Amino acid sequence: MSTYRPLHDGWTLTAVSEDVRIAGVAATVPGCVHTDLLAAGLIEDPYLDDNENRLTWIGRTRWSYATAFTWTADGHDRTDLVCEGLDTVATVILNGVQVATTANQHRSYRFAVRHLLREGDNTLTVLFDSPYAYAESQRAVLGDRPGAYGEPYPFIRKMACNFGWDWGPTLVTSGIWRPIGLESWSGARPASVRPSVGGDGRVEVHVTVERATDVPLTLTAEVAGVSAETELAPGEREAVLTLTVPEPRLWWPRGYGAQDRYELAVRLGDGTGQGTPEETWTGRIGFRDVRLDRTGEGFTVVVNGVPVFVRGANWIPDDCFPARVTRERLAGRFGQAAGANVNLLRVWGGGLYESEDFYDLADELGLLIWQDFPFACAAYPEEEPFAAEVAAEARENVTRLSWHPSLVLWCGNNENIEGHADWGWQAELDGRTWGAGFYYDLLPRVVAELDPTRPYWPGSPYSGHPDLAPNDPARGTVHIWDVWNREDYTRYGAYRPRFVAEFGFQGPPAHATLRGAVSGELAADAPLVLHHQKAADGNVKLLRGLGEHLPQPAGFDDWHYLTQLNQARAVAFGIERFRSLAPHCAGTIVWQLNDCWPVTSWSAVDGRGRRKPLWYALRRVYADRLLTVQDGAVAVVNDGPEPWAGELELLRLGLGGELLAKERTAVEVAPRSVARIPLPASVAVPADPASELLVARLGDQRTVSFFAEDTRVVFPEAVHDAHAEVVEGGYRVTVTARALLRDLALFPDRLDPEAWVDDMLLTLLPGESAVFHVATRRQLDPAALVSSPVLRCVNEVRP
Structure with a gap:
C-alpha cells in the first residue's frame, strides 16, 4: 500500500530580484505570493481601495519557495514528488538538483525522485519565473494575437482572469496553489482510473498502471455488488473492466429526481499470490445519459431521455487566489445557487478546471455543470509549446472529471469563435493561428476518446457549424450583450433565441461589501468606488440603464438601491421572456452567479458572498412555476413534474386597490410546458395607464404588472x-x-x-x-x- 506525506510545512518565500528585497517570509502552501505577502504585513489588502494598482510588481518578479524536511527510507520501491498545482512557470529543485520545469497552471505533475532523496535532511525549492516575462517572451516569438484586453494571457496556460477582466482586478499570481507531497509505492500503482458511465447500468473502467516491477497484476472493480476482474501480464499497463448493474437507480438533475450515486472501487493487487497490499481507487459514480437535441438548430440538454430547461448561471473563480476557496465556501455558494432555483452552472473559460470538491458538491446537489475549456475572449496560438500543453491538460482533466454525473457538456471556449468572426480579428491575425485547431480538432478528439458519454460543443456563442454566423439567436447558443452595452433591457423582448448562454445586467454589491472595500467616501462617482467598477463606462451604463424604468437617484443611497433594483428587473425581464418561449428556447445561463472580489458587476451574489436583489429575483423567475405577462397574454410556465391546474384570476386595479375589471378562466398546464392565455380586453386595456395595474393570480402564484413605466406611474405616497x-x-x-x-x-x-x-x-x-x-x-x-x-x-x- 502506498504512503503519502504532504509537504506543506516550513516553507519560506523569497524574491529572486535585485529590485525587490523580500526574503525568508513564512509561506502557506497551498497558497500564492499575494496571500503570503499579505499575511506577513508586507502588502495591503489587494481587495481594499485601489491597492491593486500598487501590486503589479508581484507578477513581474521571480519568486522562490523553499522548505526543508527529513526523510527516512520507507521500504517502498519508488517515491514520487506529486505537485497537484504549480502556478505557473516553475522550476522544481530537490537537494540542489533540477527535477523539472513546468508552465501550466491547469496541470498536475508527478516526478520520480527516490534517487535524489537523502536519509535525514532534504531541501525542496520551487522557483517561479515572472508570468508576465514568460507570456511576453512567447508573444514576441509567436506574434501578437487580438483579444478583449491588452494583457498577454493567451500566451501562458494560466487562469486568464488573473490578468484582469471587466469585473476582476489585475492580480497576477505565482505559487504552489494546490497540494504538494511525496508518495511512496511498490510494485505498481493505478496511474489513472477513468470510469465511463451511462444510464443503462454499464460501466467501463479504463485503468492505466505504472509499474516498478514486471510481476503479474490483478485488477478488480466493484460497484453495487457487481464485480469484474482481469489479469495484467508482465509488462501490460492498460486494461478495461466492464460491469453492468441491473436496473440502477438513475442520477437526475435537481428538480427532476434523486441524485443517486454508487461507490465504485478499483483495486490493483500483486498477481503472484504473495499477499502484496492492494492499491485502491474509489469514486462515487452516477448512472445517467446526456445528449444534446439539435432538432431545428436548437440546443436542448436531454438527461435520461428527458429534456431539461436550463435555469443556469455562469460561474467564475470565486477568489482571485483560488487556494482560499474551501469546500465549505463552495458549499455555501452552491447552496445559494440551489436556493435561487439554478439547475446548471457554466464553468466559464477564463477561469479554471475547478477542484474535486466543486464537482462532488455538484453531483451531490444535482447541479448540472457545463465545463468550458480554459480559453476566453482572445486568439490563442496553436504552436509549441502550447499545442502540447493544451493536449496534456485536456487529457488530464477530461480523465479526471469524466465520471462525475453532474458534468453534462464540454465546451471548447468562450467567445473566441465569435471574436474571430465578428470582432475584426482576421485582419489583425494576418494568417496566424487563433485556436481553431483546438476547438474543431484537438479538443473534440480528446473528448471523443476519453469521454464519449458526453456532448462536446466547440464554443459559445456558436451556431453549430464553422461557416455559420456564431451568434445567431436562431441557432445553437447565443450571448446577448447589446442589452447592457447599448440597448434598454426591454430589447430582450425582441429576441426569440434557442438557448441563451450569456446575458446580464450590472448592479453594485451589497452596502456592507462596498463599505468594507472602500475606506473613503461612498459616492457613485468617488474614485475608490469607481476603482471597484471594472467595466468600460460601467457607471454611465448603470444610470443610462435606469431609462424610464426608475427615477434618477438623488444621492448615494438612492443610487445604490435603484441600480441594484434595475439589475434585478432587467435580468428578470429577460428570463421571463425566454422561459415563456419554451421549448423553442431551451435554457438561459445568466451572467453571473458569483464574484471573485468586492466589485460592481453582473453577479447575483457579491464578492463577499452577500445576496444582491438579483438573487431574490432569480429565485422567483427560476422557480418551477412562473406567471409572466408577455405580448398581450399571460404565460403560465410549469417546469415542475406535476400538472398545474386551477382558476387564473385577472384583475385590473386602480393604484388604490379599487377593482376596475375582473376575469377568470380555468387553466391546466402539463408538466414541463408553457400555456399562453390571451388577456381579455377588459383587463388588458387600461383607461389610464399611469394609474392602473394588472394582477394575475393562479393558486399561490401572483404577478403584478404595470401599464406604464415607474417614472410615469402616479404612485401614491409610500405609507x-x-x-x-x-x-x-x-x-x-x-x-x-x-x-x-x-x-x-x-x-x-x-x-x-x-x-x-x-x-x-x-x-x-x-x-x-x-x-x-x-x-x-x-x-x-x-x-x-x-x-x-x-x-x-x-x-x-x-x-
Missing part, C-alpha cells in the same frame, strides 16, 4: 406600518401597506454586515402585509430596521 420584533435567530419585520408599495426591500447589512433577509422585492397592494425574517447574531435598532435606507420601496423615491 405603511412597520415593526420589528426579536425572534430566535434574529428579527421578524412586519410591513403592512396603507398605500401601494412598489418593490419593497430590506437591507439589514447596513446595520450588521453579517445580517441577511429571507425575501425582498415585494409589491404590496393597500392593506396587504409582508413578513421578513432577518438573520443576525447582533442586537439591532428596531427603529432603524424599519426606516430608510434599510427599508426601501420605489415610491418613496421622489424626483
